[in-house]
């Protein structure tokens with residue numbers, strides 16, 4: 156897998172930027188606040204949490220979204236582990252991840268537990284309150300072969316113009332096909348082609364106000380009533 160490891164440059168010495176996609180991994184303003192706003196609130200979490208709840212994600216990146224979700228799960232005190240599955244084609248080196256996550260002292264203890272288990276490749280590990288699965292490979296293939304179903308999806312590719320493969324209609328159709336009845340998604344983008352593809356896949360799609368001055372983001376719920 157070594158040749159697939161992500162190549163990173165740093166903006167302002169702390170914001171990881173993908174060399175391949177020329178795009179940052181999260182908001183320059185506050186990646187953790189963005190994760191909470193876009194992906195947790197956007198999926199109505201923690202309100203919908205229940206034992207066995209399963210989050211899936213396109214684009215594991217630094218693991219920041221996962222840590223934000225794990226923390227709110229522990230704070231909510233739900234029985235058993237949160238299931239978190241993420242699909243990632245270019246896993247980050249441990250040192251790059253550690254450097255990125257070092258910007259979020261609130262998550263330091265959890266980041267340390269996670270990083271002690273991480274090397275860039277497939278991962279299946281149980282930590283207190285979390286069953287984490289990272290599936291390495293192009294999500295267009297790996298999701299088609301997955302036999303799980305998520306209650307909530309974090310759609311977090313790089314900007315659609317730079318990373319169109321992670322927003323292809325066929326892949327988004329597969330997201331819908333791997334969603335529980337009335338399951339949800341959220342994403343920071345409001346690109347028209349993405350919204351249309353999600354709507355054509357069976358989600359009821361809504362455009363709402365975005366994070367930190369971004370005009371819009373998108374949320375949706377699988378429409379199971381025909």
Ligand SMILES: C[S@@+](CC[C@H](N)C(=O)[O-])C[C@H]1O[C@@H](n2cnc3c(N)ncnc32)[C@H](O)[C@@H]1O
Pocket residue numbers: 161179180181213214215216217218219220221242243244245246292293294295311312313318320321
């Ligand atoms: C915006 S970053 C994700 C940030 C991440 N959620 C976090 O918490 O740090 C987008 C991610 O999508 C991954 N990616 C891009 N194309 C992909 C593909 N075809 N299949 C799977 N992952 C892909 C990139 O390598 C990158 O890690």
